[in-house]
Amino acid sequence: MAQDAVDLPSDYQFWMRKLSLWGQASTLETQQDTCRHLPQFQDFLRQMYEALKEMDSCTVIERFPTIGQLLAKTCWNPFILAYDESQKILIWCLCCLINKEPQNSGESKLNSWTRGLLSHILSSFRFDMKEVGLFTQCLGYAPADYYPGLLKNMVLSLVSELRENHLNGFNTQRRMAPERIRSLSQVCIPLVTLPDFKPLVEALLTCHGCELQEMLWPEFFEAVNEAFLLKKISLSKSAVICLWLRHLPSLEKAMLHLFEKLISSERNFMRSIECFMKDSLLPEAACHPAIFRMVDEMFRSALLETDGAPEVLATIQVFTWCFADALEKQNTQLKFTLKTYFPYASPSLVMVLLQHPKDIPQGLWHQPLTHISEMLREQVEDQTHGSSRGPFESWFVFVHFGGWADIAAEQLLMSEAEPPEALLWLLAFSYSPRDGSQERAQTMAEGKAVLSRLLKLPRSPTLSARDVHAAAGEQGGDPRLASCSWLIRHLTLNFLLWAPGGHAIAREVIALVSLPFSSILVLFHIPPKGPASEERVPGCCPDRGGWAARWTAGTDPRACPVAHLPVTEEKEGSVKGSLLPEPIVKARSPVSSCTLLPVQYTTVFFLMKRNKT
Amino acid sequence: MDSLLQYLERFSEVLAVSRSTHVSRWDPATVRRALEWARYLRHIHRRFGRHVSIRTALERRLQNQWRQVGGSGPASVPGLTNFRALERCDLLLSQRLLENPALGDAALHSLLQQLFPGPGVPDAEEETLQGSLALLARSRSAVHMLRLNGYGENSVLPEDSVIKTQAELLLQRVQEASRAEAEGPSRFLSSLGERLPHNNFLQVIATALLLPSSSPQPPKEELELGSPKTPGEASQELVSWLLRKPDIMATFCRHLPAGLLTSVAGRHPDLFQVYLGLLTNWGRHLHYDLQNGVWVGADSQDVPWEELYGRFQSLCRAPSPLKDEVLSALESCKAQDGDFQVPGLSIWTDLLLALGSGA
Incomplete structure (x- = not known):
């Protein structure tokens, strides 16, 4: 409040100048400028009201001698009123000027001036609308009765004109001029949240015309997107898709909004991520390949920026589930080939990955797993062919369907027979895509040893946390690779999940091996007790001076996003044991032209959250 | 029930007074009491919206009252006109008081305090009223902005929207009148016809006859599901009224554009028959001017050939039943005249020839 009082006079002068410039917002330029300032001006009005309501009308005039002028100018700007x-806030401000018992002619004059303004806001703009007036008066209706109907009909008439426009295409005779459509989109900016305007907003979004250049104002898209994200309006799915296709920053904002929601929610179980995801409409919109590719590109950036944060991995996985669901629901026949969505993966691999494990009998799960493993291995190890885009792309496709890694771990723990090589390889790969074949072989051997020790543990309620920890621990020799530790944690968790008595000691074991957040997700039905379960894993936390800093420092990364991706050599040693496959980040998709700014914010949010825990 | 009706009458008087200079004698307490009454009546609307018998009784009383006041001339100030108005009577009252310069400063101050209590009001009723007043201001601005910016250079109100809105309101009122008055909306429509500009009135009626039956009812009127008449029946009331008024019907058919009349004829077979009868009648008044080789009227009142032809042509472009009936009517007229095949002897032969070549 004290701060407001200090700022108010300078703001006051600024807005007074603006209002004088705008006039009645009758030219395109003044309208545009008004639209740009609407939210700030509303804040100013609110501050003004907070200040005014504390004073009586005489003090108001003493402190703000030109307040009448300021408010009058506001009253005559229809964009602000809309x-x-x-x-409403303007009315409150005007009410503060009314003097209950005016003592002199000056005060009486102010009262009647203010009344005039109030009456203007509440019942004017009827200037040359006499044609409506006489009729409704004869029928015995008040303006309150006919304005809503008139507005609705005006909107519908414009909507049908726009639709006709859309259908007529090149018939220039009956087309609405692009300038008119543009100006209409400007008018809608302050009004997008008015329920009566929904049909017009949707018609504008879905009406393309045949101009190559965008007809609608970017501010219109921003206003619609903002209202949609904040749930002030609901829009049809097709309208949302058009919005995001026509205005990329809106799609980025939608992604950012999703990330913000995920970050600010207390605990992110898979199920709650799923709720946020479905609510965002992104998976459904992603059925349009262009949107999918852009969303995927933003996920890729988030993954790179956060050094493969488990939260991001989980989010990508949930997104892919919901996307696959939406694709299935949309129609039985795919409109686009899988290659349009996953251009760098072999279609047969994507086909297998897309299968829902639940659709396959449990006894046959090893078949798709083996198939997936073999296909990935072939791609990763066969670097001689020019067609391959390197292990990172293969890994990036695989993490979309991370559920298969869990199934692989479960399969390994369910059978006492010799663990299949393919399954071990798949798990090792999912944690260490950048490893060479020698390192991976080492990881696999270690995993196999731990597996056999775990399987030898008594399957009874007498199972003790210490035994599990010992079985999962290092048995002398060289220290483990980071990827290997991850693999073993994954196996251990799955063991706890399936072994009788495993749940009872889960918390204890988690405390002993300090498991990271993402692995906890696997155990989402075990209620957590304290912060111990969210302990940070060193390998998983990006160094703040590293990639994120390089993203924001120096030249604008938006100019050429790929040029700013970190280079392998520099990385060596700086983030030891990182999850991420550094040598492979050269991989680049043609859609990388999108601005990456929001993703940087995302990164910062993630860093903040992680440092907090 | 009696006390409720009396209450209604009293409040109607309050509403009427709210536009007069008498409010200069109102003090803050009077304003408060008037708003309390209005709130009570809104409560009545909510409570008895579904209750057909109470509703009808109230509606009848309001209609009678309105007829007494409203019949006295176009400048008369309506009080409460129908049951639906109860829902917004607080809005109506506050708007009238705000616009009335006779209201004293102290009373106005109290009115504003009640209408706009500011943010974070605990009272839901007050918040609703404040919200609806603000929404109304917002909608007005929206209309204004669309009018100035949405329609290109000429920035005039799109006539179709205005007429459509008027037609919707008219149907609503017809519906209420036919529910409340024994003789239906006839008297009300006739007085409306006298007070409004002719063309506007007829155009609104034609548009009302074309509205889809669900259109005039806003969704929130679900409360009124129990009402005895549907909007479809309201437009039927309009049709019967027109049929009972041959003069108005003739003007209707003479002055409205051909396309609009064809659409109306397509929707209402009874009106179509009258229209067709009028057209053939008008045709009989024309005679052939041998010198110029054209069909002309005997006096200036007669419908010129071009217009007659235009109306028939428009009907013949309509979907099948209409077109067939028109052609067979023309054929039978032609047969009555002697079934000539050469032009210039019977207007029907010539019309059929013209329509045949024009089609």
Whole structure:
């Protein structure tokens, strides 16, 4: 409040100048400028009201001698009156000027001036609408009765004109001029949240015309997107898709909004991520390949920026589930080939990955797993062919369907027979895509040893946390590779999940081996007790001076995103044991032209959250 | 029930007074009491919206009252006109008071405090009223902005929207009148016809006759499901009224554009028959001017050939039943005249020839 009082006079002068410039917002330029300032002006009005309500009308005039002018100018700008709650706050401000018992002619004059303004807001703009007036008066209706109907009909008439426009295509005779459509989109900016305007907003979004250049104002897209994200309006799915296709920053904002929601929610179990995801409409919109590719590109950036944060991995996985669901629901026949969604993966691999494990009998799970493993291995190890885009792309496709890694671990723990090589390889790969074949062989051998020790543990409620920890621990020799530790944690968790008595000691074991957040996700039905379960894993936390800093420092990364990706040599040693496959980040998709700014914010949010825990 | 009706009457008087200079004698307490009454009546609307018998009784009383006041001329100030108005009577009252310069400063101050209590009001009723007043201001601005910016250079109100809105309101009122008055909306429509500009009135009626039956009812009127008449029946009331008023019907068919009349004829077979009868009648008034080789009227009142032809042509472009009936009517007229095949002897032969070549 004290701060407001200090800022108010300078703001006051600024807005007074602006309002004088805008006038009645009758030219395109003044409208544009008004639209750009609507939210800030509303804030100013609110501050003004907070200040005014504390004073009596005489003090108001003493402190703000030109307040009448300021408010009058506001009253005559229809864009301000139409915006959100501005008209209400303006009325509150005017009410503060009314003097209950005016003592002199000056005060009486102010009263009647203010009354004039109030009456203007509440019942004017009827200037040359006499044609409506006489009729409705004869029928015995008040303006309150006919304005809503008139507005609805005006909107519908414009909507049908726009639809006709859309259908007529090149018939220039009956087309709505692009300038008119553009100006209409401007008018809608303050009004997008008015329920009566929904049909017009949707018609504008879905009406393309045949101009190559975008007809609608970017501010219109921003206003619609904002209202949609904040749930102030609901839009049809097709309208949302058009919005995101026509205005890329809106799609980025939607992604960012999703990330923010995930970050600010208390605990992110897979199920709650799924709720946020479905609610965002992104998976459904992603059925359009262009949107999928852009969303995927943003996920890729988030993954790179966060050094493969488990939270991001989980989010990608949930996104892919929901996307696959939406694709299935949309129609039985795919409109686009899988190659349009996953251009760098072999279609047969994607086909297998896309299968829902639940659709396959449990006894046959090893078949797709083996198949997946073999195909990935072939791609990863066969570097001689020019067609391969390197292990990172293969890994990136695989993490979309991370559920298969869990199934592989479960399969390994369910059978006492010799563990299949393919399954061990798949698990090792999912944690260490950048390893060479020698390192991976070492990881696999270690995994196999731990597996056999775990399987030898008594399958009874007498199972003790210490035994499990010992079985999972190092048995002398060289220290483990980071990827190997991850693999073993994954196996241990799955063991706890399936072994009788495993749940009872889970918390204890987790405390002993300090498991990271993502692995906890696997155990989402075990209620957590304290913060111990969210302990940080060193290998998983990116160094703040590293990639993120390089993203924001120096030249604008938006100019050429790939040029700013970190280089392998520099990375060596700086983030030891990182999950991420550094040598492979050269991989680049053609859609990388999108601005990456929001993703950087995302990174910062993730870092903040992780440092907090 | 009696006390409720009396209450209604009293409040109607309050509403009427709210536009007069008498409010200069109102003090803050009077304003408060008037708003409390209005709130109570809104409560009545909510409570008895579904209750057909109470509703009808209230509606009848309001209609009678309105007829007494409203019949006295176009400048008369409506009080409460129908049951639906109860829902917004607080809005109506506050708007009238705000616009009335006779209201004293102290009373106005109290009115504003009640209408706009500011943010974070605990009272839901007050918040609703504040919200609806703000929403109304917002909608007005929206209309204004669309009018100035949405329609290109000429920035005039799109006539179709205005007429459509008027037609919707008219149907609503017809519906209420036919529910409340024994003789239906006839008297009300006739007085409306006298007070409004002719063309506007007829155009609104034609548009009302074309509205889809669900259109005039806003969704929130679900409360009124129990009402005895549906909007479809309201437009039927309009049709019967027109049929009972041959003069108005003739003007209707003479002055409205051909396309609009064809659409109306397509929707209402009874009106179509009258229209067709009028057209053939008008045709009989024309005679052939041998010198110029054209069909002309005997006096200036007669419908010129071009217009007659235009109306028939428009009907013949309509979907099948309409077109067939028109052609067979023309054929039978032609047969009555002697079934000539050469032009210039019977207007029907010539019309059929013209329509045949024009089609």
